[in-house]
Amino acid sequence: MSQLPAGTLGDAVGVLLFTFICLFTNILLVWLYCAINEPWHYVALIGYFAILCTTSSIIQQIYNYTLWNDLLWAQLSYIKANYENADVVFNNGNFGFMRVLAIIRLFCYIVESTYLLAYCIHVRPIPIGFWQARRKPEKISTIVGIVAPIIGAAITIGLLQTAAVQRSFIAYLIVANVQSVLSCLISIVLIFLITVTFIRSKLAWRRLRPSSGPSGSWPRWRNENRAEGRPAPRSAYAAQGVIFDDNWLVIRLSVAVVLITGFILANIVTHLPQRDDILRDAQASEPDLSAARARSNIIGYIFGVTPGLAIFIVFGLGGAFRQVMYDRLMPRRWRRIFSNKTRTRESTLEGGVSLENIPPRARERSSSGSGVALLYSPSVTSPSIATDKPVASRRDSFAD
Template identity: 30%
Template sequence: MAFQLPAEVLGDAVGVLVFSFFALICSGLMVWLVWSHQERTSYVAGLAYLTLLSTASSIVSQFHDFVLYNDVMTAQWQYARAHPESPEIKISNGAIGLDLGLWYFRQYAYSAESLLVVFWAFSLMQSVYELTNRYRLKEFLNRMNSIGRIMSVVLPILTICLLRVQAVQKSTAAFFFLANVVLMISLAFGSLCMVAIFVRYVYTRGRVVQQSRTEDSSTNATTQGGSTLKFKGIYDRWLLTRFTIAFIVLSVFELTNIIFQLNGIENSNDDSKMEQPDLSVERAHENIVLFLPGPAPSYLLFIVFGTTAQCRKYIATTFLPKSWQRKKETPLDLPFHSTHSVPRASLSNSIKGLRMSAFHTTGSTSDSPNNITDNSLSQIPIPDKVAITFLRRELSTSDDDGVELPVMRPSNSV
């Protein structure tokens, strides 16, 4: 069956569908990553499950609306005319039947995602302030975190059920409030947690800088915001940075979702006053664009949390052909040049160190590792042989005070 959409917007519809399918792939990859790294009950896992399901529901709605566009718009217009005061129709942009059920599910998913993010922010704040290191608070906070995950799933169900109460169905303000109360509370409380984390980070950063100036030494820390964070599975030392980016973008998404609801109220009011359904190209284009924000969190989740070193390596190992992986690890691809210039004396020391390594490796009985000749290079591991040859050439041909030192990939050769 051909799409009933106007021909002028068929390209837009295909583009939105492709965008949504790629988002579905991103969510699927995140679900695979969290299961592979034994993070199946983590906050990222919960977000991955919800984004996968919400994106899938959006794709179902798109196919339904695009294929039966004229029928859907006519049915929505007839219902809006018969129920002009229904807040359910207004805020869902006229959705009825299958579309309305899928809209309720996506509303639940967005609310649950927002709660997961805010409880995750609360958990990170505990780590930043080292609250879990205090014996009296540790057990209490662990229980709070467990309860928070359960509330993230249960509380949105309660609010969605309340939307079906008859009294709420008669009030647009009450319906709008209940539909977005979880999003607004999450945004407010999550912002407070992020501010607290930022304040702690700035305070600790200032102390580290001051201490480094006093001691005239650099401090290498494995902390963020002044407290030790344990990184495992899909996480890395940039966890707080990644989470901050995700929180900001998700906050924008939540605000955008509310704006689209207000736009739906306006469209529903217009439909109830029309003598026939609006099948114009402009309205069709607007309805298509309204599907874009829904799959967006899937991209965000993968870009922010699916690009850690652990995840990139796991994806490459799984999906890249074995021949590419072997080529990538071949020492003959070395050396790579850096932009840092070093004195010739450093190059001499580098050769001496590599010769010493080769001396012990080959088991030479010569009096000195300097006795290693070009013929004996055949017994030296390939990475050291490449480096010795390269450095020797650089010393003999360069007239500059500094030369380019190759950046060698670490070798496990023995």
């Protein structure tokens, strides 16, 4: 039986349903990466911690809604005894089980932002072919990128439990957010550098590509350069088709960084007025049990689970993953219906043109990049990518 004030139960149910939707998308994102044999990809790792974060939010919501009045009375007594403690201010008076759940979510936020940084660091040297001749350093970098964010977040949480940090709210706020903020700032810089390389490679490729034969002239032009002793084009341009052949690469990474950065900044801004709120509660004789207070608390849960949904929208809806969901999740009867409709449309094309007669490059571009999407979603060294036929043809045509 809920102890929420009258008129707020509908809000609580709506937010809880939204949280379950976020949990479903988190699980679906992880399943997609496991389906392509990429369970240790950086985005999959973000998905694991998004699941943990969303699950903790669901538990806290149910716990909070069920014991709303009792928790507020106990919280008031705890605030009166510890209102000068920065940890009490930062967690808005939560203690005990509620505080543990809040710490879990903070840990997840830090790890998720740092994994996004590790992904940007890994992607940045790919256009210049840095990892192609450095497989061992790449493995070491990947291991460090997987382990370091967890260790850094654990150190941050440990520092927040020390008395020296809890004496100052400003110091507590800095320690709690420094890793996340730095990760987002560095990610923005890396995204900018990736974008510059992307634009330069696109412009260079347009200048180098002959207008008469895009598929056969480029390899011949490259071989003539080698025979005459002239230097081949820079690897950033030669590898353009390997990682930068789809414009969505930069857009997806940029959207992910902007969303997580916005969330981190919003998280900091919402914590700034909490010191005044705690001082006000410490001087009150009874807790605020109004519907406005409850509704504000309920809406606050939305911001904590939205990043997990945003990550799925950014990385989980590419052409390759849509194809995986179509093949694995759609019932066979529905697939047969869609296949029959597709064959009917192909047979009625003007002039009887079939897909087999369309040039391979045009056919790949018209298929929403189902093969290319794996190039910017999973890691480049994935076995699933190496065996993908459309990707192999691009690599043979463009890579040096």
